[in-house]
Amino acid sequence: MNATSFQDLAAQVTIPTDGTISRTIYQDPHLKAVLFGFAAGQELSEHTASMAAMLHIVEGSATLTLGTEVLEAGPNTWVHMPAQLPHSIVAKTPVVMLLLLLKGAT
Template sequence: MATTYTRITDLASQAEPPEDGILSRTLYNDERVKAVVFGFGAGQELSEHTASMPAVVQFLKGEAALTLGDDTIDARPGTWVRMPAGLRHAVRARTPAVMLLLLLKGWPGGLPDRSGSGLVSA
């Protein structure tokens, strides 16, 4: 029996940042997770908001300011953040940027916080 799976070989290319504006594209959606990739033009912003479910963001390309509650961090390729439901957050692209968003629909409370040595969990 064949196994069904979803494969994307170049995730960052799924949402090339526009010169002006924000592009979003849903890559996957089922009862447990929704994967959306965003392309931000330099200077573009997702204003502060909250989500009703836990989420994970990973930056794939470019640089951005990521506001999480009262903190603002520099986000670069490789930055990975788990956010609990209800956390105020915003994104402002400093350069053209690509970000992956995973909305965790099927896990009560989202992924457990299993921070290990060298990881920051605020």
């Protein structure tokens, strides 16, 4: 088995000047790791996921809505979300966010 590592997560994605980009940086039968880059003002509207997930804000600041809770998130904010939790994100500044989808976890 080989390890997968990134010494600088933020360097793995280029934040667009207007828009959002996502890049899968790792995937196996149990886990999918997706790195997002959001331009300031961009958002992912409310949605749910069929599996549990974790969010980690690597750089920037954003407003996260997690069910009925609103959280102002900055660098190194970490969130665990159970499956089916309605959530959204609005980037207040350029944001780099790591999303970990836990396949099979409900």
